[in-house]
Amino acid sequence: MTRTIKFTKMHGAGNDYIYVDTTRFPIEHPEELSKIWSAPHTGIGSDGLVLIGTSDKADFSMRIFNADGSEARMCGNASRCIGKYLFDYGLTSKTKIMLDTLSGIKVLNLHLADGKVNSVTVDMGIPADEPADYDGKGAKPMKEHPIEVDGERYAGTTVSMGNPHLVIFVNDIEDVDLPVIGPKLENHSLFPERINVEFAQILGEGKIRMRVWERGSGITQACGTGACATAVAAFLTGRAGRDSTVIMDGGSLNIRWDIATRHVLMTGEATKVFDGEIELID
Numbered sequence: 001m002t003r004t005i006k007f008t009k010m011h012g013a014g015n016d017y018i019y020v021d022t023t024r025f026p027i028e029h030p031e032e033l034s035k036i037w038s039a040p041h042t043g044i045g046s047d048g049l050v051l052i053g054t055s056d057k058a059d060f061s062m063r064i065f066n067a068d069g070s071e072a073r074m075c076g077n078a079s080r081c082i083g084k085y086l087f088d089y090g091l092t093s094k095t096k097i098m099l100d101t102l103s104g105i106k107v108l109n110l111h112l113a114d115g116k117v118n119s120v121t122v123d124m125g126i127p128a129d130e131p132a133d134y135d136g137k138g139a140k141p142m143k144e145h146p147i148e149v150d151g152e153r154y155a156g157t158t159v160s161m162g163n164p165h166l167v168i169f170v171n172d173i174e175d176v177d178l179p180v181i182g183p184k185l186e187n188h189s190l191f192p193e194r195i196n197v198e199f200a201q202i203l204g205e206g207k208i209r210m211r212v213w214e215r216g217s218g219i220t221q222a223c224g225t226g227a228c229a230t231a232v233a234a235f236l237t238g239r240a241g242r243d244s245t246v247i248m249d250g251g252s253l254n255i256r257w258d259i260a261t262r263h264v265l266m267t268g269e270a271t272k273v274f275d276g277e278i279e280l281i282d
């Protein structure tokens with residue numbers, strides 16, 4: 001049977017996903033479709049696929065699939081875009097939305113301009129150091145791993161924002177050959193679940209330049225959880241305070257690590273690119 005699936009292409013700081021409202025268009029094999037639809041020349045072209053659904057614990061749910069079909073537990077940029085999608089398409093009139101994700105319920109605070117969402121603050125929860133054991137109950141001391149790749153030594157801080165990140169600070173980000181080193185670190189034997197990799201350079205007070213190699217999607221223009229992990233790692237290693245602007249290839253995010261709640265708050269824009277439809281043979 002052939003079905004027509006309506007989707008919306010959206011981006012947050014250039015990190016672009018295909019969004020499908022599964023209450024209208026159920027999707028059975030998202031892993032496979034994410035690979036096919038994300039392909040730049042033969043598909044729609046994106047960093048992955050995001051499914052919006054119902055939840056018995058929260059207002060809505062999110063599932064996120066990378067371009068290689070793997071499912072992630074959390075996505076910062078997609079959570080902001082979902083806030084915009086839900087409000088702008090009239091699926092909710094709330095400006096505070098509870099979003100059910102595989103890494104727990106996240107709170108989205110929508111900021112409006114002319115009756116539409118133009119930016120969103122997401123409460124990303126408490127960061128943790130080990131990718132697998134994040135339970136949202138407490139922060140642990142972060143570990144700095146010495147890592148050797150092709151005879152080159154790196155020191156990286158691992159931070160979990162619901163998904164795993166390795167943050168490496170460098171003196172000059174222009175010297176980093178991301179397409180070469182990114183996949184080697186993503187698949188390093190230290191990280192059996194693979195890892196998202198951020199290279200970061202401190203530019204000045206509260207300003208961090210970051211480039212990302214995402215697990216399952218490769219180089220992307222931005223990563224929301226990666227920006228949070230970078231700001232947390234910068235604070236923990238004495239490189240920044242609790243408020244940072246993380247500047248990525250596709251845009252910037254403001255990150256605040258709140259001292260009282262220990263929650264990380266991420267603020268940034270969310271942008272619709274276009275609506276489309278695609279045929280699906282079930």
Ligand SMILES: N[C@@H](CCC[C@H](N)C(=O)O)C(=O)O
Nearest residue numbers: 072075076077163223224225
């Ligand atoms: N781009 C995202 C993160 C997407 C998932 C990641 N690649 C993973 O596998 O953990 C973001 O904005 O946070």
